[in-house]
Amino acid sequence: MNTPLRRISLVVMGMFVVLMLAITSIQVFQAGDLNADTRNQRATFREQGRERGPIVVAGEPIASSVAVDTPFAFLRTYANGPLYAPVTGYSSIVFGQTAVERSANTVLNGTAPSLWRQRLGDLITGRQPSGGSVELTIDPAVQQAAFDALGDREGAVVALDPSTGAILAMVSTPSYDPNLLAGHDTAAVNTAWQELLAAPGDPLVNRAIAGDTYAPGSTFKLIDLAAALSTGDYAPDTRVAAPDVLTLPGSSSTISNPAGETCDDGVTATLTLALQKSCNTPFSQLAITLGEQAIRDQAEAFGWGEELSVPMPVTPSRLGDIESEAQLGQTAIGQLDVRTTPMQIAMVAAGIANDGELMTPYLEATERAADLSIVAETEPSTLSEAVSPEVADQMTEMMVNVVENGTGWRAQIDGVRVAGKTGTSQTGINEGTSRDFPHAWFTGFAPADDPQIAVAVVLVNGADPNSEQYSGGQLAAPVAKAVLEAGLR
Amino acid sequence: MATIQALTPSRSRWRELALLVPAVGVGVYAYLQVGLATGGAPPSDLLMFAGLLAGVGLLVHLVLRWRAPYADQVMLPIVIALNGIGLAMIARVHLGLQGRTRSWDVDPSRQMMWVVVGTVAALVVLIALRDHRTLRRYTWTALIAGVGLLLLPMLPGIGRTINGSRLWVGVGPFTLQPAELAKICFAVFFAGYLVTHRDTLTLAGRKVLGISLPRPRDLGPILLAWAVSVGVLLSQRELGTSILLFGLFIAMLYVATERLSWVVIGGLLSLGGVALVAMNVGYVQARFDVWLHALDPEIYNRDPGGSGQIVSGLFGMANGGLFGTGWGEGYPWLTYSANADMIMPSIAEEIGLVGILAVLMLYVILVLRGLRTAIGIRDGFGKLLACGLAFTMALQCFVVVGGATRVIPLSGLTMPFLAAGGSSLLANWIILALLLRLSDGARRPGASVEATPVAVVSLPPREGVARA
Numbered sequence: 018m019n020t021p022l023r024r025i026s027l028v029v030m031g032m033f034v035v036l037m038l039a040i041t042s043i044q045v046f047q048a049g050d051l052n053a054d055t056r057n058q059r060a061t062f063r064e065q066g067r068e069r070g071p072i073v074v075a076g077e078p079i080a081s082s083v084a085v086d087t088p089f090a091f092l093r094t095y096a097n098g099p100l101y102a103p104v105t106g107y108s109s110i111v112f113g114q115t116a117v118e119r120s121a122n123t124v125l126n127g128t129a130p131s132l133w134r135q136r137l138g139d140l141i142t143g144r145q146p147s148g149g150s151v152e153l154t155i156d157p158a159v160q161q162a163a164f165d166a167l168g169d170r171e172g173a174v175v176a177l178d179p180s181t182g183a184i185l186a187m188v189s190t191p192s193y194d195p196n197l198l199a200g201h202d203t204a205a206v207n208t209a210w211q212e213l214l215a216a217p218g219d220p221l222v223n224r225a226i227a228g229d230t231y232a233p234g235s236t237f238k239l240i241d242l243a244a245a246l247s248t249g250d251y252a253p254d255t256r257v258a259a260p261d262v263l264t265l266p267g268s269s270s271t272i273s274n275p276a277g278e279t280c281d282d283g284v285t286a287t288l289t290l291a292l293q294k295s296c297n298t299p300f301s302q303l304a305i306t307l308g309e310q311a312i313r314d315q316a317e318a319f320g321w322g323e324e325l326s327v328p329m330p331v332t333p334s335r336l337g338d339i340e341s342e343a344q345l346g347q348t349a350i351g352q353l354d355v356r357t358t359p360m361q362i363a364m365v366a367a368g369i370a371n372d373g374e375l376m377t378p379y380l381e382a383t384e385r386a387a388d389l390s391i392v393a394e395t396e397p398s399t400l401s402e403a404v405s406p407e408v409a410d411q412m413t414e415m416m417v418n419v420v421e422n423g424t425g426w427r428a429q430i431d432g433v434r435v436a437g438k439t440g441t442s443q444t445g446i447n448e449g450t451s452r453d454f455p456h457a458w459f460t461g462f463a464p465a466d467d468p469q470i471a472v473a474v475v476l477v478n479g480a481d482p483n484s485e486q487y488s489g490g491q492l493a494a495p496v497a498k499a500v501l502e503a504g505l506r
Numbered sequence: 507m508a509t510i511q512a513l514t515p516s517r518s519r520w521r522e523l524a525l526l527v528p529a530v531g532v533g534v535y536a537y538l539q540v541g542l543a544t545g546g547a548p549p550s551d552l553l554m555f556a557g558l559l560a561g562v563g564l565l566v567h568l569v570l571r572w573r574a575p576y577a578d579q580v581m582l583p584i585v586i587a588l589n590g591i592g593l594a595m596i597a598r599v600h601l602g603l604q605g606r607t608r609s610w611d612v613d614p615s616r617q618m619m620w621v622v623v624g625t626v627a628a629l630v631v632l633i634a635l636r637d638h639r640t641l642r643r644y645t646w647t648a649l650i651a652g653v654g655l656l657l658l659p660m661l662p663g664i665g666r667t668i669n670g671s672r673l674w675v676g677v678g679p680f681t682l683q684p685a686e687l688a689k690i691c692f693a694v695f696f697a698g699y700l701v702t703h704r705d706t707l708t709l710a711g712r713k714v715l716g717i718s719l720p721r722p723r724d725l726g727p728i729l730l731a732w733a734v735s736v737g738v739l740l741s742q743r744e745l746g747t748s749i750l751l752f753g754l755f756i757a758m759l760y761v762a763t764e765r766l767s768w769v770v771i772g773g774l775l776s777l778g779g780v781a782l783v784a785m786n787v788g789y790v791q792a793r794f795d796v797w798l799h800a801l802d803p804e805i806y807n808r809d810p811g812g813s814g815q816i817v818s819g820l821f822g823m824a825n826g827g828l829f830g831t832g833w834g835e836g837y838p839w840l841t842y843s844a845n846a847d848m849i850m851p852s853i854a855e856e857i858g859l860v861g862i863l864a865v866l867m868l869y870v871i872l873v874l875r876g877l878r879t880a881i882g883i884r885d886g887f888g889k890l891l892a893c894g895l896a897f898t899m900a901l902q903c904f905v906v907v908g909g910a911t912r913v914i915p916l917s918g919l920t921m922p923f924l925a926a927g928g929s930s931l932l933a934n935w936i937i938l939a940l941l942l943r944l945s946d947g948a949r950r951p952g953a954s955v956e957a958t959p960v961a962v963v964s965l966p967p968r969e970g971v972a973r974a
Contacts, residue, residue, distance in 0.1 A: 018761050018762065018764065018886065018889050018890075019881050020764060021760050021761040021764050022761055022877060022880050022881050022889065022893055023881070024760075025757055025760070025761060025877060025893060025897060026874060026877045026878075029870075029873055029874065029877065029896075029897065029900040030870065030874070032900060032901075032903075032904045033866055033869070033870045033900070033903070033904075035904075035908070035913060036866060036903070036904065036907045036908060036911065036913065037863055037866060039907075039908070039911035039912070039913045040823070040854060040859060040862055040863070040866075040907070040911055041859060041863075042911075043820055043823045043824065043911055044823050044824065044826060044827055044828065044854060044858065044859040044862075045827070045828065045859060047820070047824065048823075048824040048827050049824075050824075051820055051821055051823075051824030052821075052824050052825065054801075054821065056806065056817070056821075057821045057824075057825075058818075058821070058837070058840055059821050059822065059825045059836075059837050059840065062837045062840075063825070
C-alpha cells in the first residue's frame with residue numbers, strides 16, 4: 018500500500034502548491050486592482066486610521082482630526098463647518114472627499130510625494146504616520162463678513178487679492194455642516210446626506226466656483242468697455258450712440274435701458290456716463306460695432322473658457338454661440354447664453370485692479386509636513402494680460418464713478434475710493450416662478466488707487482421685481498461693501 | 507552499493523520539547539502584538555494565554571513520554587503553533603469589533619476553553635487507546651456512530667440551523683457540529699472495512715479499456731458513501747462536509763486497492779453529484795456564481811447570496827500584500843466570519859503572503875508527517891487510518907483555503923486548529939491524538955509490536971499476495 022500512499026503525498030503537495038499559487042496571485046498580482054476597487058472599505062479605513070492633517074486658516078485649524086474611540090481612530094472635525102464648507106468640503110467614510118479635502122487629499126493623508134522625507138522618518142522611527150497640513154489664503158474676517166452679509170439668501174461671494182490671486186473669501190449660501198457627513202455612524206451620515214440632497218437651495222453646491230453658472234447681466238459691460246478702450250479708438254469721454262430703444266440688426270427685437278430710462282440726451286452719451294447709469298443700448302451698439310471676435314477675445318483674456326483649478330476645478334464660463342449681430346447685442350449686456358461663475362466676475366475686477374494683469378486665483382498658500390516645515394508654497398502667477406495698464410486706469414476711474422455717482426452708490430465706504438459695477442440679469446427660465454427672478458450682481462475693488470481686495474457678489478434669483486429691492490445695486494452692492502470693509506480693516 | 511541504515515528510534519522526546527518553545531512563542535508574540543496594536547499595551551491576560559499554550563504543550567508532551575514515547579515529535583509543536591496563531595486572530599477580530607454585535611464573533615476565552623477540552627479529549631485517547639488496532643474491532647460501530655452523528659442535527663429539539671445550514675446540535679449554551687466528529691468515525695469505518703475487503707475489491711472484476719472495473723456488487727459500499735454524502739448535502743445544505751467525506755473515502759479506497767479505476771469512478775460520481783445538486787439547489791448555484799463572478803457588481807450586491815464575504819476576504823489579502831499590515835494593524839473584522847471560515851484571509855491580511863505561506867507550510871508538514879506515519883506502519887488498518895486522517899486534514903485545508911481564494915466554490919468548513927469553533931477543535935485534537943498514537947506504533951521497535959498481540963486481528967498479508 019505504500020506506492021499509493023506516496024502518490025497521495027504527491028497529490029497533497031500538489032493541492033497545497035495550488036493554494037500557495039492562488040494566494041500569491043491574490044496578494045501580489047491582483048493586489049493593486051483589489052486595493053483600488055471602489056467597494057474596498059479598507060482603503061477608507063487605512064486613510065481614516067491615519068491622523069489626517071489639518072486645514073488651516075490664519076493659523077487656526079478649520080478642519081482637524083480628533084482621536085476617538087471608534088475603529089476609525091480619528092474623527093474629522095470642522096471648527097466652523099457651514100462657514101468654510103465651500104472651501105474645506107468634507108472627508109467622509111461613506112462619500113469620500115470633496116473641495117480641499119479632496120484636492121489636497123494626498124498631503125492631508127500623508128501620502129503626497131512632497132512628504133517623502135516625513136514618511137521615511139516615520140518608517141525608521143516607527144512613529145505612527147500622520148498627514149501634512151494645508152494652509153489656505155482665506156482671510157477669516159472677509160469670509161465671515163461675506164457669510165453674514167449673504168445671510169439666509171441664496172448666493173455666493175468670491176474675494177481675491179488682486180496683486181497675487183490669493184482667494185480671500187469663498188462663500189456659498191445656503192451652506193451645510195460638513196461634520197454631519199464626517200461622522201462614523203454610516204446610517205446617520207446617509208440620512209444627513211439625503212436631507213442635504215433634498216434641502217432647498219442645494220446646500221451641497223458651491224455656487225462660487227462650480228455647479229451652477231449665472232448670466233452676469235450688466236457686469237459683463239466691463240468686457241465691452243475693455244474691448245472698446247483697448248482698440249485705442251475710444252476714451253472714457255468718447256460719445257457713443259445711446260438711443261432709448263435699440264432695434265437689433267436683422268430682427269424685430271429691441272433693447273432698452275433699465276427701467277426705460279433715457280441715457281443722457283437719448284441720442285449719444287459718454288462711455289463714463291453709460292457705465293455710471295448702466296445704459297444698455299450704448300454697450301449693445303458698441304459690441305456690434307466692435308464685432309464678435311473682439312468681445313470674445315476680451316472675455317477670454319479675463320478668463321472665459323479657462324479650466325481653472327484653485328485647486329478645486331472652476332466651471333469654465335462661456336459666451337455661447339453668437340449667431341447674429343442681434344445675439345451679439347444681447348450678449349454684450351450679459352444676457353442670452355452668457356454664463357459665468359462669481360469667481361470669473363471677481364477675476365474681471367481683480368484684473369482691472371491689478372493694472373490689467375490677471376493673477377491666477379489660488380486657495381492653498383502652503384503645504385507643511387507634520388513637523389510644520391514647509392514642503393510646498395504657491396508662487397503667484399500671471400494668468401493673462403487682460404488689458405493694458407492705461408486701459409486699466411481708465412476703467413478704474415470709470416468704475417469709481419459708478420460707485421460715487423451711479424448705480425453702485427450703496428458700496429460707498431467712507432474715506433475709501435471704491436470701484437465697482439452692478440448687474441441685474443434676467444434668467445429667462447421658469448417664468449412665472451420665483452426662480453425667474455433676476456440675479457443681483459456686484460463686482461468691484463478697493464481702494465481704487467492701491468487695490469487690496471477685489472470682490473464679486475451674486476444673489477441667485479435675488480431680485481424680486483415686485484418688491485422695492487430688485488437690482489444688483491440695491492441687493493448685491495451692500496454685501497460687497499461689507500466684504501470690502503472687512504478686507505480693508 | 508546501497509547501505510541500509512537501521513533506524514533506532516529514540517524514546518527521548520527532547521526534540522519535541524525544544525520545538526515547543528518557538529511554537530508557544532509564535533502564538534504569544536502574535537497575541538502580544540495584537541494587544542500593543544489595538545490597545546497600546548500588552549493584553550491583560552497575556553500570561554494566561556502563554557500559560558495555556560505552554561501548559562497544554564507540556565502536558566501532552568509528558569503524557570506522550572509516558573504513553574507514546576516513540577510518537578512523532580513534530581506534530582504536537584505544529585498544532586500548538588497553529589492553536590496559538592488561531593487564538594491570537596480570534597482575539598484580534600474580537601477586539602477589532604469593539605463591541606459591535608456580530609453573530610459570528612467569538613470571545614477568545616471561550617475558544618481557550620475549547621483548546622482545553624480538545625486537549626483533554628486528546629489525552630484520553632492517548633491514555634485509553636494503547637494500540638490503534640483495537641479500533642478495528644469497532645469498524646461497524648464506527649459506521650453507525652458516524653451516520654448517527656451526521657443525522658443528529660436532523661433530530662427535532664436539539665438540531666439547530668445556523669446560517670442556513672442544519673449542521674449543529676445544541677445542548678444548553680453549547681453548540682456542536684457533529685459532522686466534524688463523524689469524519690473520524692468514517693475514517694475508522696473505511697479503514698476497517700477496506701482492510702477486510704481490499705482483496706476482493708482489488709482482484710475481482712473485468713478489464714475494460716485497460717482499467718479493471720470492479721464487480722457490481724463491490725460497488726455497493728462506494729455507492730453508499732456517495733449516497734450519504736449527497737444526502738448530507740441535500741438535507742443539511744452543506745457542500746463542504748460532503749466533499750470531505752467523499753474525498754476521504756476515495757483516497758482510502760485508492761490506497762487500499764491501488765487501483766486508479768476507483769478514483770475515476772469516484773471522481774465521476776462526485777462530479778455527477780455536484781452537478782446534480784448544483785442544478786437543483788438554489789444556494790449551491792449561488793455559490794457557483796459567487797465563485798466564478800465574485801467581482802461582478804451584480805453578484806457582489808446580490809442579497810442574499812452575494813459575494814461580499816469572499817470579496818472582503820480578497821480585499822483583506824490584497825491589503826496585506828507581501829509582508830502584511832502587522833498583527834492588529836489590518837481590518838480583518840470587516841469580513842463576515844473573519845475568525846472561522848475566513849480566518850485564513852484574516853491571517854493573510856495581517857502577516858502577509860510570507861506569513862500565510864509559512865502557516866500553510868505548517869499544514870504541509872503536519873499532513874506529510876501523517877502520511878509518513880502511514881507508510882511506516884506495519885498493519886493495513888493502521889496505514890489506512892493514518893492515511894485517512896492525514897488526508898482529511900489536507901482536503902479540509904484545500905476546501906477552506908481554496909474556497910477563500912476562489913480556486914473552488916466557497917463552502918462552510920473550518921481551518922483545522924486555527925478557526926473559531928469548538929467541534930472543529932475537539933475533532934482535530936482527537937485526530938492529532940490518533941496520529942500520534944499511530945506514529946508511536948509505526949516507530950516502535952518491531953519486537954514490541956509482536957509482544958503486544960491483539961486477539962481479533964491477524965496481521966494483514968503483505969502487498970500483492972492474494973488471499974484465497
